[in-house]
Amino acid sequence: MRYHFYIAIGIVAIIETVFYFYWQPGLWSLILFGPLAFVGFIDIVSSRHTIKRNFPVIGNFRYILESIRPEIMQYFVETDTEGRPLNRIFRSLVYQRAKGVNDTTPFGTQQDVYRPGYEWLAHSMYAFHSDQLNPDPRVLIGGPGCQKPYNASLINISAMSYGALSQNAILALNEGAKKGGFCHNTGEGGISPYHLKPGGDLVWQIGTGYFGCRDQEGNFDLEKFTEKAKLDQVKMIEIKLSQGAKPGHGGILPAVKNTREIAEIRGVDPHTTVFSPPGHSAFSNPEGLVQFIKTLGEASGGKPIGFKLCVGQEEEFIDICKAMLSTGIKPDFITVDGGEGGTGAAPVEFSNSLGMPLRDGLTFVSNTLIGFGLKKNIKIIASGKIISSFHVVRALALGADLVNMARGMMLALGCIQALRCNTNVCPTGVATQNKMLMRGLIPKDKAQRVANFHHETLKALMELLSAAGINDPCELKLNHIYRRTSVNVVQTYEQLYPRVKEGSLVASVT
Ligand SMILES: Cc1cc2nc3c(=O)[nH]c(=O)nc-3n(C[C@H](O)[C@H](O)[C@H](O)COP(=O)(O)O)c2cc1C
Known part of the structure; x- marks a missing residue:
């Protein structure tokens, strides 16, 4: 089934080639289908894109649509529990990191920072270069x-x-x-x-x-x-x-x-x-x-x-x-x-x-x-x-x-x-x-x-x-994370998720 489209293109290209030799007007379709057959061949032998390899020719549409995607894909994005567009931002991030390509973004945040649920990490005035940390x-x-x-x-x-x-x-x-x-x-x-x-x-x-x-x-x-x-x-x-x-x-x-x-x-x-x-x-x-x-x-x-x-x-x-x-x-x-x-x-x-x-x-x-x-x-x-x-x-x-x-x-x-x-x-x-x-x-x-x-x-x-001036992951504390809990209220994780005292529950067993 997956190859039907590509096979059909190949067959049409062959028929058109034969026709071309006997019937000159066949040339236009040879021009159309010949390159498609070539694209399909490249898709099958290339190892870069699974979708193109599995769905020659037609699979290219996914990548064309992806390149003009942002607004269209919004309809399909899954949001996280706070309604943030998890897919659009994070899916691209994973692809970029996995492919080892530029993972920076232009223009600034894509999140509504005044929306309840928005969270951030508190940075430090004494930030240093990450080279100094164990990678x-x-x-x-x-x-x-x-x-x-x-x-x-x-x-x-x-x-x-x-x-x-x-x-x-x-x-x-x-x-x-x-x-x-x-x-x-x-x-x-x-x-x-x-x-x-x-x-x-x-x-x-x-x-x-x-x-x-x-x-x-x-x-x-x-x-x-x-x-x-x-x-x-x-x-x-x-x-x-x-x-x-x-x-x-x-x-x-x-x-x-x-x-x-x-x-x-x-x-x-x-x-x-x-x-x-x-x-x-x-x-x-x-x-x-x-x-x-x-x-x-x-x-x-x-x-x-x-x-x-x-x-x-x-x-x-x-x-x-x-x-x-x-x-x-x-x-x-x-x-x-x-x-x-x-x-x-x-x-x-x-x-x-x-x-x-x-x-x-x-x-x-x-x-x-x-x-x-x-x-x-x-x-x-x-x-x-x-x-x-x-x-x-x-x-x-x-x-x-x-x-x-x-x-x-x-x-x-x-x-x-x-x-x-x-x-x-x-x-x-x-x-x-x-x-x-x-x-x-x-x-x-x-x-x-x-x-x-x-x-x-x-x-x-x-x-x-x-950036937060922390030398070791285990130094991360609850008060490093802030969360907007309503339009004009911001709380730290320490306030939202208070820690119990070490050993404080033992008395309840003994
Ligand atoms: C395809 C798939 C198969 C999974 N199979 C198991 C499983 O066999 N045992 C298990 O404990 N969790 C299973 N999980 C749950 C994950 O291990 C993980 O706990 C959960 O998806 C949360 O992590 P994530 O948000 O990074 O996906 C599966 C998840 C996925 C997506």
């Missing part, structure tokens, strides 16, 4: 009992499974992670050969389906877990409790994307829709969770173990903290995903009306850990619409130690937000299992873009820090 600060993940702590980058690839994404996308992400020295979360679909081949650092995510470490009945299988957890490439293990786009639902792999190979990796039947259970069968209460953390830590040979959640009922998280205190077993990291998080497929209500948004969830988790005196040895990873380096700064100020990005990395791979991830017809080859479509995505090229995006975002982050 790649690291965060050591692993509490006192951890035998193999991991030295993580500030920005990493968030969980997205092989199944949701294509094999070429996974290859590109992992190779990008290797080039840039950051880590790549496998997503709940488990470890595939495409995660392993490039050799980039992995965080193995264990979801409620226990894919890659499940028995016949779908329960957790310690033996299978131990075998893979010991792989050198697996640097950390993340237990997925929930994700922001569909908390309390469990993953969905549509039948059309569940190929024979993916089914084999996951230990399920091919060509059926796979729903991961909403909750874990390996534990059912806070003590069970912390014991599971201990089991995984021992079986993995002492690698950092953490869990990912989107905050729901607050007392449940408080109970987990109490279990950490009573048993002495603590995770090495906690990933907080915002309700605004992304997904390959989810019910509409779950994406829009469940799960605490990132800023609130992060504040709550951070304050609860500080209040229980637990924060010192537990790193917090934040995710949820973090795309620009200001978003990273904001998350760090709110209490995160490092961040994960999913959709930002998809954009770096060439995603155009066609919103077809759940249908297997993603035109850019990022979120499809259709071999013809994924052919357009060349892992080697896109790996470089992923690495570029990471590098440029980190560089921009260092520039923001030096």
Whole structure:
């Protein structure tokens, strides 16, 4: 189907050539169709643009429209929670950084700075050049009992499974992670050969389906877990409790994307829709969770173990903290995903009306850990619409130690937000299992873009820090961020998201 238009042009061009020799007036169409056939040939053999490669000739219209886009595209832009045109500004930013082209903008801000919700970072009179900062600060993940702590980058690839994404996308992400020295979360679909081949650092995510470490009945299988957890490439293990786009639902792999190979990796039947259970069968209460953390830590040979959640009922998280205190077993990291998080497929209500948004969830988790005196040895990873380096700064100020990005990395791979991830017809080859479509995505090229995006975002982050006179990301404080809360009121994050005192909640347990 994708080639029909181009093939038709080719056939017309050949017929016209034949006609030309017998019937002179055919010349006009040869002039028209000959160059189109040539353009189509160049599109197919070129590796620069996935859309042109996948849709020769006709794919060029996308780039022509993109070049005259600004006003037209406004109709299609998704806005962030404050109504800001997230797509137009940030999508271009990711493309520019991924391609390594000029990422500056002309003329000034494109935001309404008097609109409630507008936020900014307070700069310093004593700003300095970002060259003076460490260009790649690291965060050591692993509490006192951890035998193999991991030295993580500030920005990493968030969980997205092989199944949701294509094999070429996974290859590109992992190779990008290797080039840039950051880590790549496998997503709940488990470890595939495409995660392993490039050799980039992995965080193995264990979801409620226990894919890659499940028995016949779908329960957790310690033996299978131990075998893979010991792989050198697996640097950390993340237990997925929930994700922001569909908390309390469990993953969905549509039948059309569940190929024979993916089914084999996951230990399920091919060509059926796979729903991961909403909750874990390996534990059912806070003590069970912390014991599971201990089991995984021992079986993995002492690698950092953490869990990912989107905050729901607050007392449940408080109970987990109490279990950490009573048993002495603590995770090495906690990933907080915002309700605004992304997904390959989810019910509409779950994406829009469940799960605490990132800023609130992060504040709550951070304050609860500080209040229980637990924060010192537990790193917090934040995710949820973090795309620009200001978003990273904001998350760090709110209490995160490092961040994960999913959709930002998809954009770096060439995603155009066609919103077809759940249908297997993603035109850019990022979120499809259709071999013809994924052919357009060349892992080697896109790996470089992923690495570029990471590098440029980190560089921009260092520039923001030096503009604020900050020497180290961990010096970022709540009062560095301002927010207009109504037309004539501006508040700092310190006023909006007050910190609790270290250990102040411990008394409530004892
Ligand atoms: C295509 C896709 C697949 C995802 N798969 C998973 C998954 O397997 N496990 C998980 O915990 N989160 C998954 N997520 C959620 C992301 O890891 C991340 O938490 C969320 O999208 C917020 O980050 P973002 O705003 O940078 O996209 C997925 C997201 C996308 C877009």
